[in-house]
Amino acid sequence: MPEAAAASAAGLPARGTLLAFDFGLARIGVAVGELETRHANPLLTVHEEANAARFAIIARLLDEWKPVALVVGLPGHLDGREHELAPRCRRFANQLHGRFGIPVHLVDERLSSAAAERQLHDAGLSGWQARKPVLDAVAAQLILQHFLDLNAHAPA
Template identity: 30%
Template structure:
């Protein structure tokens, strides 16, 4: 099995969580959080991350309501995924991200207490959870 290096995104109109992962061990780790300005991602920062990590594929969280229906942010996340595909010309996958924020908060609280519950840490931890979930569904 070939090792695939991944970058995962937890898209938000103000903050975008970023994580990296790879398929040999099916592990990921939170990387950073990128600010968006008026809903527009900081493409310069995203490009810098791609230049450092050289991923083979991308996974973007798909925000859905608990009943599986779409919401306004779902459309924005899909547009973000399309832009990533155009700009970096590598496969982009969408992964259901329901409950990842709750799971991320739980992980961070267990490790760092209330100090860990910062938005940028939550978003990047959520991106790592999204990557892990996608890798588990791959197998």
């Protein structure tokens, strides 16, 4: 079962790859990071909407990157209320764990998409059409970086 949104890295090795997901109904952003360096990078955006196609792509990514754990963003409102998409994100996290048997950590992703928008705009991608293909992957990067930063005190 995915761990609570406290984003604890308990049980993680000092080294290894993590994959993070910014789950959405239309797209899933994916990022990759390393426990040793505590640095995350955007990887890709899954544009398929059918679950079978999504999980086939994810299976290939897991085979390629061989992560020790996965991170899934859990959306919430600024006032602490759960976002409408949060139950779907939890379900996605449960499916990842159930299908692949890899530990899954849920992490608060409030404002990750807005921060990704700002980051891409500041990088010169001012039009929505220019940002859209990479927005979710950058949001996943921010989610994963947040997880790594929260757990910077964990033994590395």
